Amino acid sequence: MSTALQLANQTIAIIGAGNIGRALIGGLLRGHELAPEQIRATRRNPAALEALQEEFPGIQTTTNNLLAVRDATLVVLAVKPQNAREVIEEIRAHVQPEALILSVLAGLTTATIERLFGRPLPIVRAMPNTPALVDEGATALAAGAHARPEHLELCRQIFEAVGKVEIVPEYLMDAVTGLSGSGPAYVFMFIEALTDAGVKQGLPRPVAFRLAAQTVYGAAKLVLETGRHPAILRDEVTTPGGTAIAAVAELEAHGLRTMLINAVATATRRSQELSQLNNHD
Numbered sequence: 001m002s003t004a005l006q007l008a009n010q011t012i013a014i015i016g017a018g019n020i021g022r023a024l025i026g027g028l029l030r031g032h033e034l035a036p037e038q039i040r041a042t043r044r045n046p047a048a049l050e051a052l053q054e055e056f057p058g059i060q061t062t063t064n065n066l067l068a069v070r071d072a073t074l075v076v077l078a079v080k081p082q083n084a085r086e087v088i089e090e091i092r093a094h095v096q097p098e099a100l101i102l103s104v105l106a107g108l109t110t111a112t113i114e115r116l117f118g119r120p121l122p123i124v125r126a127m128p129n130t131p132a133l134v135d136e137g138a139t140a141l142a143a144g145a146h147a148r149p150e151h152l153e154l155c156r157q158i159f160e161a162v163g164k165v166e167i168v169p170e171y172l173m174d175a176v177t178g179l180s181g182s183g184p185a186y187v188f189m190f191i192e193a194l195t196d197a198g199v200k201q202g203l204p205r206p207v208a209f210r211l212a213a214q215t216v217y218g219a220a221k222l223v224l225e226t227g228r229h230p231a232i233l234r235d236e237v238t239t240p241g242g243t244a245i246a247a248v249a250e251l252e253a254h255g256l257r258t259m260l261i262n263a264v265a266t267a268t269r270r271s272q273e274l275s276q277l278n279n280h281d
């Protein structure tokens with residue numbers, strides 16, 4: 001029989017508190033279940049750590065990973081994939097035997113992480129995205145071989161503080177990385193392009209920018225809140241013989257859908273390649 005792990009009882013070390021790590025600290029503290037003193041954050045740049053301390057008063061910040069992990073019950077690996085090996089080799093002898101490892105690293109399997117630690121340990125793999133910074137993240141979680149359901153639940157609580165969570169089998173994490181992990185980049189390009197399009201038609205850039213961003217936000221909200229199929233919602237915009245259908249035909253002619261399908265396939269392949277690279281000694 002497994003017992004639930006309480007977020008309030010955790011001591012959390014965030015190794016590599018950059019964009020994603022910072023988003024998690026914000027979400028954890030806004031949830032009010034955890035005191036700032038229960039969080040230790042590391043990164044390389046002392047000035048950036050000072051800024052983090054100012055943003056989140058009370059958390060412990062250090063450039064010393066060993067100091068951060070020694071009493072941690074949950075260790076979050078949030079460095080870039082290329083720094084993962086050195087960081088794991090540095091901390092592995094100092095991580096508590098019972099600690100849960102939560103990895104947000106793209107393209108590093110739980111089996112590889114376990115091999116780098118050199119012993120069986122509970123690992124949960126997460127693929128969040130940067131809208132977690134404004135509590136609108138989309139995160140997928142996958143359990144490693146030794147993670148128990150209560151470990152997965154604890155991680156779900158952490159990411160639900162900064163957005164929506166899906167649980168998937170680990171083999172789907174590359175696809176998640178291609179879709180929602182990398183997806184904000186595609187949407188930002190879309191907003192930028194839509195802004196340029198408005199400027200080309202004579203709108204002042206700040207006005208075009210606000211209209212473009214709000215259109216993307218509002219359309220996403222309409223899909224999520226109504227639960228209706230996007231094709232039906234699109235049909236409601238396209239007045240017969242009107243403006244929207246003329247533009248839709250143009251987008252179809254230039255292969256918008258195929259472009260996105262291929263872009264996500266390419267990002268998924270790249271995530272698979274990174275997994276292969278990281279699997280080799």
Ligand SMILES: NC(=O)C1=CN([C@@H]2O[C@H](COP(=O)(O)OP(=O)(O)OC[C@H]3O[C@@H](n4cnc5c(N)ncnc54)[C@H](O)[C@@H]3O)[C@@H](O)[C@H]2O)C=CC1
Nearest residue numbers: 016017018019020043044078079080081083104105106128
């Ligand atoms: N940026 C994104 O949209 C997403 C990133 N990820 C994953 O999250 C991880 C972090 O990405 P970001 O936050 O964007 O990167 P980032 O570069 O903002 O943060 C990484 C941090 O790690 C620190 N670091 C590097 N070496 C270190 C060491 N030896 N000890 C302690 N800290 C060290 C750096 O100082 C930096 O602050 C990556 O593995 C990436 O695959 C996952 C999902 C989305």
Ligand SMILES: O=C(O)[C@@H]1CCC=N1
Nearest residue numbers: 106177180181182183
């Ligand atoms: O581009 C990357 O590798 C990371 C993972 C998902 C988004 N950014």
